[in-house]
Amino acid sequence: MRATTNVIRSTIQVHMKNTLARPMFQIVLVFQPFVIATTTYMVYRDANVDDFVAFVVLGGGLSGIWSAMTFSSLGDINRERWFGTLNPMLASPTSLLLVFAAKITANALLSLLSMGIAIVYSLILLGSNFAIAHGLAFVGALGLFLFSTSAFALCLSLVFLLSRTTQVMQNFIEAPLLVIGGMAFPVSILPGWAQAISALLPIRWGSETLRLTFDPAPLSTHWWTVAGLTLLSGVVYLGLATFFFRRLEHRVRYLGNLELA
Amino acid sequence: MSEPVVAVRDLFREYKTTVGLLRRKPRIVNALNGISFDVQPGEIFGMVGPNGAGKTTLIKILATLLLPTSGTAQVLGYDVVHHERRIRQHINFILGGERGLYWRLSGYDNLRYFADLYRLDRATAETRCKDLLTLVGLWDRHDERVEGYSKGMKQRLHIAKALINEPRVLFLDEPTIGLDPLAARMLRELISEIRSRGITIFLTSHYMWEMEILCDRLAVLCDGKIITLDSPANLKNHVNGLEVVELQVLGTLDEVADRLRARPYIDTVSLSSSGHAQTIRVQTDDAQATISEIRQSLPGIDLSRLVVRPPNLEDAYIKLVGGES
Ligand SMILES: Nc1ncnc2c1ncn2[C@@H]1O[C@H](COP(=O)(O)OP(=O)(O)O)[C@@H](O)[C@H]1O
Ligand SMILES: [Mg+2]
Numbered sequence: 001m002r003a004t005t006n007v008i009r010s011t012i013q014v015h016m017k018n019t020l021a022r023p024m025f026q027i028v029l030v031f032q033p034f035v036i037a038t039t040t041y042m043v044y045r046d047a048n049v050d051d052f053v054a055f056v057v058l059g060g061g062l063s064g065i066w067s068a069m070t071f072s073s074l075g076d077i078n079r080e081r082w083f084g085t086l087n088p089m090l091a092s093p094t095s096l097l098l099v100f101a102a103k104i105t106a107n108a109l110l111s112l113l114s115m116g117i118a119i120v121y122s123l124i125l126l127g128s129n130f131a132i133a134h135g136l137a138f139v140g141a142l143g144l145f146l147f148s149t150s151a152f153a154l155c156l157s158l159v160f161l162l163s164r165t166t167q168v169m170q171n172f173i174e175a176p177l178l179v180i181g182g183m184a185f186p187v188s189i190l191p192g193w194a195q196a197i198s199a200l201l202p203i204r205w206g207s208e209t210l211r212l213t214f215d216p217a218p219l220s221t222h223w224w225t226v227a228g229l230t231l232l233s234g235v236v237y238l239g240l241a242t243f244f245f246r247r248l249e250h251r252v253r254y255l256g257n258l259e260l261a
Numbered sequence: 262m263s264e265p266v267v268a269v270r271d272l273f274r275e276y277k278t279t280v281g282l283l284r285r286k287p288r289i290v291n292a293l294n295g296i297s298f299d300v301q302p303g304e305i306f307g308m309v310g311p312n313g314a315g316k317t318t319l320i321k322i323l324a325t326l327l328l329p330t331s332g333t334a335q336v337l338g339y340d341v342v343h344h345e346r347r348i349r350q351h352i353n354f355i356l357g358g359e360r361g362l363y364w365r366l367s368g369y370d371n372l373r374y375f376a377d378l379y380r381l382d383r384a385t386a387e388t389r390c391k392d393l394l395t396l397v398g399l400w401d402r403h404d405e406r407v408e409g410y411s412k413g414m415k416q417r418l419h420i421a422k423a424l425i426n427e428p429r430v431l432f433l434d435e436p437t438i439g440l441d442p443l444a445a446r447m448l449r450e451l452i453s454e455i456r457s458r459g460i461t462i463f464l465t466s467h468y469m470w471e472m473e474i475l476c477d478r479l480a481v482l483c484d485g486k487i488i489t490l491d492s493p494a495n496l497k498n499h500v501n502g503l504e505v506v507e508l509q510v511l512g513t514l515d516e517v518a519d520r521l522r523a524r525p526y527i528d529t530v531s532l533s534s535s536g537h538a539q540t541i542r543v544q545t546d547d548a549q550a551t552i553s554e555i556r557q558s559l560p561g562i563d564l565s566r567l568v569v570r571p572p573n574l575e576d577a578y579i580k581l582v583g584g585e586s
Pocket of ligand 2: 316317318434
C-alpha cells in the first residue's frame, strides 16, 4: 500500500516535471480556454440563450481539461514510447495501468488550471453577469467530471498502447469529441446519431452536471440523475480499463511494440 | 552441476509485418529458428551474430518483454510465458541505445523513479541510488539533467538503473555500441565488477575482442540459429593453422575478392567498407600464394599496406558466419 502511494506520487512528480517543460501543453492549458471562451461569448452574446454564462465558462474550461486529458492518454504514451521507457516500466513490478492512471491524474490536476483561467477570464468578460448559482455542487460536479474523464482517458490510453499509429487517432478523437461532448453547446441540438454516441461519453454527462449548477433554480432530481450518470460512466470505464488490461499485457508481449522500431 | 539460470529449448519467434505501402502484403519474419542453450550461474554468456540475427529478439523474450512463438524458455527456473512476474523481480536488462531514460530529469531522479517502480522503501531507495551512482561513477553529476550526459554516461546510468532491484541475472544488449573507446572500456570494467558480485550476465555485442575478454562462453547466432557455442579459446580453434592477409585500399576490392574466392588455398574472404575505403580479409593456409594473387590482380599496389597476421577470434567468427561481418 505504502509502495503504491509512493509510485503514484512519484509518477505524478516525474510526469509534471516532464510535462510542464513542453510548450504545446502550456498552449493547450492556457490559451485554449481563452479562445473557446471568447468564441462562445461572441456566438451566444446576442442569441439570448438561457445558460449563456455556463457555456462561456465551461466551454473554455472543459475543453482545456478535455484536451489535456486526451493529450495525456495519447501523447504521453507516444512520448514514453519514444523515450523507450515503456519496456522498463512493463518489466517492473508496478502495473502499467497504475502508472498511466497516475499520469492521467497528474494531467487532471494540471488541467484544473484551465478551469481556473476560464473562470477568471469569464469574470472579466461577463462582469456582473457571471454567477455560479450552486457553488458547492459546482465543485462536486467538477470532481465528477475529472474522475469520469480520467477513467475514459485511461481506456483510451490502453488502446493507444497497442498501436504505434496513434498520432492520427489523437487528432481524430480530440476535436470531434469536443463537439459532440456537449462542452461548448447543448447536446440537444445535435442529430440523433451524434446524441447516441455522445451518451456514451462521460464528458457529455459531466458537462451537463456542471452546467446545471449555473441555473439559479434549486437543484432538481434531474441534476442528481446526470450527476449519477457521470459517476456511473466513470466507474464503467474504469472497470473496462481494469478488465481489458490483463489481456492487453499479453497482447503487448505478443506484438512487442512498446518501442520505436 | 547446479540448475541453469537460463534454459532455452527449441525456441522460435516470428514477426508478422506487411510490405509495400499501397498494396500491403503480409510477410512473416522468422527471427528465431529453434534455438536451445543453457546459461550457468555466475557466468558471462555472450551472443554474437550479424545484424538481424535475432539477438535482441532473444533478449526480449528472456526479459519477459516478448512472447515466443513456440518452444520454451526458463529463467531462474520460471517459464517466461506464464511466470513473468516471478522472473521480473530477479532480473533486469539494458536494451541497446540511449533510450530508456527521461532526458529532462536528472540522473538521480531517473534512478529514484525506477526505485519507486520497483517498490523499494524510501530509505533503501535513497541509499541504493547513491551507492549505484557511485559504483558507475556518476555521483558527481547525479543532479544534472540526463540530456547533458555523454553517451558513455547515459550507458552507465542504464547500468545503475538495471541494478536497482539487485537482480540475479542481467541481460545486456550491445551495451558498448556507439561508445568511444574510453567509455567502452569503463563499461567493460563495470561489467566485470558486476560479475564479481555473482550476477549472471547475458551479453550481446558486435565486437569480438570485447567478447573474448568478457565472456566465459560464446554463442554465434546467424539467421535465428545458433551455429556454435563454445569458450572463446575453443572457438579460435576453428581458424587453427590459417593466416590472415589483410589489405585496405581506397576504392573497391570486389573483383579481387571474387578471384580469390575461386582459389583452393583460400578459406574465407570477407569485405568491409568504411567511407571510401574497403578492407579485404583473407583467411588462407598459403599467405605467399595469396599475396602474389593480390599482386597480379592489383598491379602497382603499395604492398606496405598489406598485413599478414595470425587469426583472432573475430576471424573465427567471420569464418563461422561465412564471411559476413
Ligand atoms: N518488431 C518487429 N517487427 C518485425 N520484424 C522485426 C521486429 N523486430 C525485429 N524484427 C526482425 O527480426 C529479425 C531479428 O531482429 P533482431 O532480433 O533485432 O536482430 P539483432 O538484434 O540480432 O540485430 C530481423 O530480421 C528484424 O528485421
Ligand atoms: Mg539488436
